[in-house]
Amino acid sequence: MATEGQVITCKAAVAWEANKPLVIEDVQVAPPQAGEVRVKILFTALCHTDAYTWSGKDPEGLFPCILGHEAAGIVESVGEGVTEVQPGDHVIPCYQAECRECKFCKSGKTNLCGKVRAATGVGVMMSDRKSRFSINGKPIYHFMGTSTFSQYTVVHDVSVAKISPQAPLDKVCLLGCGVPTGLGAVWNTAKVEAGSIVAVFGLGTVGLAVAEGAKAAGASRIIGIDIDSKKFDVAKNFGVTEFVNPKEYDKPIQQVIVDLTDGGVDYSFECIGNVSVMRAALECCHKGWGTSVIVGVAASGQEISTRPFQLVTGRVWKGTAFGGFKSRSQVPWLVDKYMNKEIKVDEYITHSLTLAEINEAFDLMHEGGCLRCVLSLHA
Numbered sequence: 001m002a003t004e005g006q007v008i009t010c011k012a013a014v015a016w017e018a019n020k021p022l023v024i025e026d027v028q029v030a031p032p033q034a035g036e037v038r039v040k041i042l043f044t045a046l047c048h049t050d051a052y053t054w055s056g057k058d059p060e061g062l063f064p065c066i067l068g069h070e071a072a073g074i075v076e077s078v079g080e081g082v083t084e085v086q087p088g089d090h091v092i093p094c095y096q097a098e099c100r101e102c103k104f105c106k107s108g109k110t111n112l113c114g115k116v117r118a119a120t121g122v123g124v125m126m127s128d129r130k131s132r133f134s135i136n137g138k139p140i141y142h143f144m145g146t147s148t149f150s151q152y153t154v155v156h157d158v159s160v161a162k163i164s165p166q167a168p169l170d171k172v173c174l175l176g177c178g179v180p181t182g183l184g185a186v187w188n189t190a191k192v193e194a195g196s197i198v199a200v201f202g203l204g205t206v207g208l209a210v211a212e213g214a215k216a217a218g219a220s221r222i223i224g225i226d227i228d229s230k231k232f233d234v235a236k237n238f239g240v241t242e243f244v245n246p247k248e249y250d251k252p253i254q255q256v257i258v259d260l261t262d263g264g265v266d267y268s269f270e271c272i273g274n275v276s277v278m279r280a281a282l283e284c285c286h287k288g289w290g291t292s293v294i295v296g297v298a299a300s301g302q303e304i305s306t307r308p309f310q311l312v313t314g315r316v317w318k319g320t321a322f323g324g325f326k327s328r329s330q331v332p333w334l335v336d337k338y339m340n341k342e343i344k345v346d347e348y349i350t351h352s353l354t355l356a357e358i359n360e361a362f363d364l365m366h367e368g369g370c371l372r373c374v375l376s377l378h379a
């Protein structure tokens, strides 16, 4: 049955309130307006940023909403003026847009895009500042411009990457967030050189992708730091060469790393979202040149601090969003790299469930053995 131009009623997981279990609801998804694309989501993974917003600690968190931002699907219909994708195209929604026209996109200095960010930060679409989701007439907010915990979603055309139709959507959904973030933090943000000593704080999906990226960049030592020793075995497969569990030391962890590395590491990455660890990650860097990249997302109200002397003496503090990748241009390239077996994806998937089991999937995220759980939306 043709659905183009019609309201679609489908299943979606709705976060009615912070921290309350998600509820599978029948949701009405309006047709895409000018510059918008309606996507049938086939597979979505869960990222810790979904859990963060759901927890109520995200200053941009609005309820009720449909979370989810690491997914893959097929274009169902497009609004007026959309030229770069058409129904049937295989796509990955991109929470970091790329319009190629705004001041950010044209700067050549950042992957951030300003075209739709003001709307996606308040859960609506740009053209009329309204949501395309509703339940019996009550609007439900979008999330990160993606809302992939729904069988159908509407995204801006600048927020969707067309990918190879050969790519398995149940795998490449991961290329919507965590894996590119880690790889890009190393390749684009830090620009790690061969022979570097690297420290990775937090060995979840993002930290393991940092390790994978550092190995590909030719790092000589990749030190993985995690308070869960169970992470260490699996981390070896992603390139981690040595492990440190801060719980096993009395000294501050930055001192432990400095002592292990003759003065500090060349590059460090914080992949947890803990502001004390962010400080340790900066302070374990080598005097004169060590660079620390903040990847983890810290809760509303949290602030970072260090002695300015740390920066005066040459350490550099940076951050990264989506690993600095330009989404629409580079996600298809990452998909091709996966298809050519140049980057891992399958190895990060530890669990597969259905949309109806989404609350169990969130519970799994807090267990050490879970990296990414992929949900099938139409099973």
Ligand SMILES: NC(=O)c1ccc[n+]([C@@H]2O[C@H](COP(=O)([O-])OP(=O)(O)OC[C@H]3O[C@@H](n4cnc5c(N)ncnc54)[C@H](O)[C@@H]3O)[C@@H](O)[C@H]2O)c1
Pocket: 047, 048, 049, 052, 177, 178, 181, 201, 202, 203, 204, 205, 206, 207, 225, 226, 227, 228, 231, 246, 271, 272, 273, 274, 277, 294, 295, 296, 297, 298, 320, 321, 322, 323, 371
């Ligand atoms: N900047 C971006 O664009 C971007 C993109 C994706 C995810 N993120 C953020 O990156 C972070 C990591 O995401 P993830 O999915 O890999 O999370 P995760 O929870 O799977 O991994 C975090 C790891 O950190 C470890 N850990 C927790 N506290 C620690 C401590 N004090 N010291 C050492 N290790 C500790 C945990 O045991 C776990 O292994 C999250 O904050 C997420 O929101 C940021």
Ligand SMILES: N[C@@H](CCC(=O)N[C@@H](CSCO)C(=O)NCC(=O)O)C(=O)O
Pocket: 047, 048, 049, 050, 058, 059, 060, 061, 096, 112, 117, 177, 297, 298, 299, 300, 321, 322
């Ligand atoms: N609303 C949050 C922002 C959190 C944040 O920093 N998000 C990252 C992506 S995390 C993906 O898992 C990001 O890309 N930030 C840049 C942007 O949002 O434009 C908060 O305010 O804490």
Ligand SMILES: [Zn+2]
Pocket: 047, 048, 049, 050, 069, 070, 177, 178
């Ligand atoms: Zn994410």
Ligand SMILES: [Zn+2]
Pocket: 097, 098, 099, 100, 101, 102, 103, 104, 105, 106, 112, 113, 114, 115
């Ligand atoms: Zn732009």
